[in-house]
Amino acid sequence: MIGKRKGWIPVLNRALDFVFTSFCPICDGRVFKDGYSYVCQECLDTLAWVHGVRCKLCGIPMAGMDFQGLTCSGCREENLLFDQGRCLFVLEERARRLIHDIKYHGARIILRDMPSWLDRSEGFREYLEGTVLVPVPLHRRRLGSRGFNQSEWIAHAFRKAVGPSVEVVHGLKRKKNTPTQTKLDRSQRKENVKNAFALTRKNHLRKEDRIMLIDDVFTTGATLNACAEVLREEGFSQVSIATLGHG
Ligand SMILES: [Zn+2]
Numbered sequence: 212m213i214g215k216r217k218g219w220i221p222v223l224n225r226a227l228d229f230v231f232t233s234f235c236p237i238c239d240g241r242v243f244k245d246g247y248s249y250v251c252q253e254c255l256d257t258l259a260w261v262h263g264v265r266c267k268l269c270g271i272p273m274a275g276m277d278f279q280g281l282t283c284s285g286c287r288e289e290n291l292l293f294d295q296g297r298c299l300f301v302l303e304e305r306a307r308r309l310i311h312d313i314k315y316h317g318a319r320i321i322l323r324d325m326p327s328w329l330d331r332s333e334g335f336r337e338y339l340e341g342t343v344l345v346p347v348p349l350h351r352r353r354l355g356s357r358g359f360n361q362s363e364w365i366a367h368a369f370r371k372a373v374g375p376s377v378e379v380v381h382g383l384k385r386k387k388n389t390p391t392q393t394k395l396d397r398s399q400r401k402e403n404v405k406n407a408f409a410l411t412r413k414n415h416l417r418k419e420d421r422i423m424l425i426d427d428v429f430t431t432g433a434t435l436n437a438c439a440e441v442l443r444e445e446g447f448s449q450v451s452i453a454t455l456g457h458g
């Protein structure tokens with residue numbers, strides 16, 4: 212009888228392993244969930260987390276002396292209408308896989324790691340504190356076909372990780388169902404999102420709010436800037452942006 216029971220223990224352990232482990236969305240390796248760990252430690256350690264000197268407007272890391280108002284060449288080419296911006300990591304191959312899993316495979320669960328992600332980019336948590344997070348909206352037709360808006364998921368993950376000083380307001384809508392920006396160059400991107408956004412009718416935003424526009428990635432800033440333009444025109448004086456990746 213005892214022997215039989217012993218025989219079940221390894222089987223039971225394997226079953227428990229299966230329940231309490233998952234597979235890393237980046238390297239497909241096994242991840243033992245202790246606290247926050249949907250992505251394996253090794254992959255997290257190798258992502259290009261942003262800390263130190265960075266562009267004031269998009270958050271990309273920069274070499275050299277830090278001073279207020281330091282902006283990268285990409286941002287200097289644009290007339291960016293937001294006050295400041297930050298991203299958590301630079302998009303290289305591993306980070307792209309991560310974003311891809313969230314955006315195209317609906318892997319929202321990965322965002323549960325957000326508290327530990329925020330700890331990896333110094334000052335990011337403080338940057339979000341006391342702000343009103345406004346996700347970049349999808350057109351209702353795109354939302355219908357995808358079933359979710361990853362920017363909303365990211366905004367809610369930020370709010371959960373930072374705490375009650377932060378709120379999420381779905382204050383913007385996309386009027387034009389614009390084609391995806393992925394294959395467009397800088398000027399085409401700008402043209403593509405021109406007049407694409409508007410405030411939602413009952414948006415509960417107050418003019419004195421510190422607005423933080425949220426998107427998954429910052430590429431040229433065209434989409435975020437089109438959103439910022441709407442808010443500026445409506446009289447909002449504090450508009451900043453935050454994204455997961457840059458690239
Ligand atoms: Zn991994």
Ligand SMILES: [Zn+2]
Pocket residue numbers: 266267268269270271282283284285286287
């Ligand atoms: Zn920049």
